[in-house]
Amino acid sequence: MTEASHRIVLARRPQGTPVPGDFRLEGMAVPEPADGEVLARTIWLSLDPYMRGRISEGPSYAKGTAPGEPMQGEGVGQVLASRNASFAAGDFVAGHGGWQSHFVLHGDKLRRLDPKEAPLSTALGILGMPGMTAYTGLMAIGRPKAGETLVTGAASGAVGAVAGQIARLKGLRVVGIAGGAEKCRYVTDELGFDACLDRNQPDLAGRLRAACPDGVDIYVELTAGEPLWATLPLMNLFGRIPVIGGIANYNLNELPQGPDRSPLLMRQILIRRLTLRGMIVWDFSEMEAEFRREVSGWLRAGSIRYREDVTDGLENAPQAFIGMLEGRNFGKQLVRVSPDPTRPGQ
Amino acid sequence: MTEASHRIVLARRPQGTPVPGDFRLEGMAVPEPADGEVLARTIWLSLDPYMRGRISEGPSYAKGTAPGEPMQGEGVGQVLASRNASFAAGDFVAGHGGWQSHFVLHGDKLRRLDPKEAPLSTALGILGMPGMTAYTGLMAIGRPKAGETLVTGAASGAVGAVAGQIARLKGLRVVGIAGGAEKCRYVTDELGFDACLDRNQPDLAGRLRAACPDGVDIYVELTAGEPLWATLPLMNLFGRIPVIGGIANYNLNELPQGPDRSPLLMRQILIRRLTLRGMIVWDFSEMEAEFRREVSGWLRAGSIRYREDVTDGLENAPQAFIGMLEGRNFGKQLVRVSPDPTRPGQ
Numbered sequence: 009m010t011e012a013s014h015r016i017v018l019a020r021r022p023q024g025t026p027v028p029g030d031f032r033l034e035g036m037a038v039p040e041p042a043d044g045e046v047l048a049r050t051i052w053l054s055l056d057p058y059m060r061g062r063i064s065e066g067p068s069y070a071k072g073t074a075p076g077e078p079m080q081g082e083g084v085g086q087v088l089a090s091r092n093a094s095f096a097a098g099d100f101v102a103g104h105g106g107w108q109s110h111f112v113l114h115g116d117k118l119r120r121l122d123p124k125e126a127p128l129s130t131a132l133g134i135l136g137m138p139g140m141t142a143y144t145g146l147m148a149i150g151r152p153k154a155g156e157t158l159v160t161g162a163a164s165g166a167v168g169a170v171a172g173q174i175a176r177l178k179g180l181r182v183v184g185i186a187g188g189a190e191k192c193r194y195v196t197d198e199l200g201f202d203a204c205l206d207r208n209q210p211d212l213a214g215r216l217r218a219a220c221p222d223g224v225d226i227y228v229e230l231t232a233g234e235p236l237w238a239t240l241p242l243m244n245l246f247g248r249i250p251v252i253g254g255i256a257n258y259n260l261n262e263l264p265q266g267p268d269r270s271p272l273l274m275r276q277i278l279i280r281r282l283t284l285r286g287m288i289v290w291d292f293s294e295m296e297a298e299f300r301r302e303v304s305g306w307l308r309a310g311s312i313r314y315r316e317d318v319t320d321g322l323e324n325a326p327q328a329f330i331g332m333l334e335g336r337n338f339g340k341q342l343v344r345v346s347p348d349p350t351r352p353g354q
Numbered sequence: 355m356t357e358a359s360h361r362i363v364l365a366r367r368p369q370g371t372p373v374p375g376d377f378r379l380e381g382m383a384v385p386e387p388a389d390g391e392v393l394a395r396t397i398w399l400s401l402d403p404y405m406r407g408r409i410s411e412g413p414s415y416a417k418g419t420a421p422g423e424p425m426q427g428e429g430v431g432q433v434l435a436s437r438n439a440s441f442a443a444g445d446f447v448a449g450h451g452g453w454q455s456h457f458v459l460h461g462d463k464l465r466r467l468d469p470k471e472a473p474l475s476t477a478l479g480i481l482g483m484p485g486m487t488a489y490t491g492l493m494a495i496g497r498p499k500a501g502e503t504l505v506t507g508a509a510s511g512a513v514g515a516v517a518g519q520i521a522r523l524k525g526l527r528v529v530g531i532a533g534g535a536e537k538c539r540y541v542t543d544e545l546g547f548d549a550c551l552d553r554n555q556p557d558l559a560g561r562l563r564a565a566c567p568d569g570v571d572i573y574v575e576l577t578a579g580e581p582l583w584a585t586l587p588l589m590n591l592f593g594r595i596p597v598i599g600g601i602a603n604y605n606l607n608e609l610p611q612g613p614d615r616s617p618l619l620m621r622q623i624l625i626r627r628l629t630l631r632g633m634i635v636w637d638f639s640e641m642e643a644e645f646r647r648e649v650s651g652w653l654r655a656g657s658i659r660y661r662e663d664v665t666d667g668l669e670n671a672p673q674a675f676i677g678m679l680e681g682r683n684f685g686k687q688l689v690r691v692s693p694d695p696t697r698p699g700q
Contacts, residue, residue, distance in 0.1 A: 061625070232620055246637075251623045263613035270615040274578055277597045277632040279407070284630045286623040291592075 013038040015078045015108035031326035039112045041091045048085030053343040054132035055329050079107035084128045102131040123350040133340035134314040138166035143299045144292035145250035146171045149285045154179030156225035161235035164191040166340035171228050173312045183219045185235045187335045213238040232257040251286040315339030359384040361424045361454035377672035385458045387437045394431030399689040400478035425453035430474045448477040469696040479686035480660040484512035489645045490638035491596035492517045495631045496572040500525030507577035510537040512686035519658045529565045531581045533681045559584040597632040661685030
């Protein structure tokens with residue numbers, strides 16, 4: 009094999025917000041698949057906020073990445089060589105290939121993709137982990153009922169946009185919170201939310217109150233920070249809060265100063281009889297078939313939309329990752345590691 | 355009717371911790387029952403932490419008490435006069451009679467008590483609202499499984515003591531937190547908890563960690579404050595936290611200074627995939643028959659115990675209420691408003 013391979017490793021643990029020097033690009037030989045394994049060239053790499061937790065010390069969802077190890081992440085690739093009867097060269101696959109130009113995984117860890125069914129990159133977005141996170145968090149924890157009101161932060165992002173659109177399809181009033189006027193226009197005009205509030209403008213709490221005349225029944229927690237505090241006083245009795253993310257907290261080294269708002273949070277949970285539940289998508293893996301059937305149906309029918317924010321080149325993944333943690337992405341953050349042969353000319 | 359009647363009204367809204375001057379004793383004529391109503395003399399008055407919320411401004415569970423109105427509360431009384439065919443003079447009844455020496459309620463709002471089945475006062479404690487709160491919070495939100503570990507604050511109190519004992523009967527390891535060595539001895543020696551930690555001694559977090567070698571699956575939130583923070587880092591994946599009370603927060607006028615611990619709370623909910631759910635007992639009213647059957651069975655079998663802290667005289671109710679909010683009661687707080695004829699000599 010003559011292709012050169014490269015990958016991005018964690019150079020050191022970030023202190024607070026990651027900086028480019030926390031990552032390092034390394035060259036390496038293209039790996040060889042063993043029996044049962046498959047070698048693929050990465051086309052698309054997914055960047056997701058949860059990865060921030062994996063590169064910190066301390067408990068997170070899953071085994072973390074130590075300095076010197078390649079960054080973890082899900083990708084879509086094309087098979088170059090297969091020692092697994094279920095896959096052949098040329099096949100498209102999705103799997104946890106990491107921040108690498110090539111990856112080797114056992115066939116059991118790969119999902120075959122059919123580019124005729126949906127664009128390959130959707131396997132990392134609306135038909136992948138972020139879409140299923142939105143679907144399961146909304147359906148299993150949010151338990152939406154027609155006529156209720158849902159608020160989601162990160163409304164133009166990979167999870168919030170899907171949660172809100174599904175809630176609208178289920179007959180809810182849906183109000184998004186997003187960073188900036190352009191994102192808000194997209195959320196209302198393209199995604200069809202009933203309203204979207206710019207979190208960078210003053211008096212988020214007052215504007216949210218005006219946008220939710222019947223209170224809030226479901227709040228999708230993705231961002232941490234002000235959207236939660238603006239929504240909490242509006243929560244109706246028996247409201248549900250799927251706690252899916254907390255981007256603003258991921259980079260916290262120490263607790264912020266100022267008044268301790270935890271008694272306020274606990275008191276609201278008590279008085280309003282709220283349910284908060286932390287989750288990751290695999291807590292609901294039994295819902296995967298239902299998710300794929302429902303969401304791909306809506307996608308084919310054109311009743312649900314998505315947007316991708318594409319950064320070209322593996323070497324630019326750290327900067328894209330940092331930008332995403334700061335909310336600079338606009339839509340599902342992807343890195344195009346090599347050309348997508350199913351999207352010629354792009 | 356020649357009996358004089360008296361009652362305690364809210365004189366003004368408390369600022370922070372209530373003081374005796376926030377309450378006022380008033381004399382009045384004994385009220386007359388209208389058609390369908392029953393007049394009773396109060397024997398036992400129940401004092402419960404939730405009442406603190408009812409005398410503040412702002413949202414609480416239910417309609418509050420305004421200055422000049424009688425304090426609300428559940429009591430046990432004996433019928434003096436009845437204009438309801440279901441009740442006769444001499445009957446014992448439980449109902450929301452308020453802080454009054456006599457009360458008139460419609461028969462539909464009363465529950466008849468049989469003193470042969472259980473002491474009258476248990477209708478306000480282990481077989482009443484606090485007991486059912488413990489039962490429903492534990493069973494419906496805590497969902498205990500044998501072999502798990504439960505931690506409860508206010509372990510010698512009316513709710514914590516019952517939740518812990520039921521959890522032990524269900525095969526859990528049960529660790530209490532209580533204020534003072536005497537309460538802790540009672541919790542382990544009389545109630546049979548596996549351990550009980552004095553919250554007034556240093557390093558609650560370290561002692562709790564040592565007492566919970568397998569982590570914590572259920573934390574019963576009754577007290578707010580340090581027990582929550584000591585337990586949070588010990589919570590196992592998918593832990594459940596019924597949020598039943600928050601005594602330490604009830605008197606808060608403003609948020610405490612110091613670091614903001616709310617991001618820590620939200621991050622733990624996310625990382626450990628915890629479920630927090632606020633509740634009041636009537637959210638689970640469909641469980642009332644099951645509660646009464648199970649707990650009265652355990653009570654008759656001697657496998658569950660309770661303790662009462664009795665203050666004599668309606669005029670002393672405010673002081674007893676204030677003491678309870680400060681944790682000075684030891685067991686279910688009651689006021690004996692008039693002698694209990696089923697407990698002669700007491």
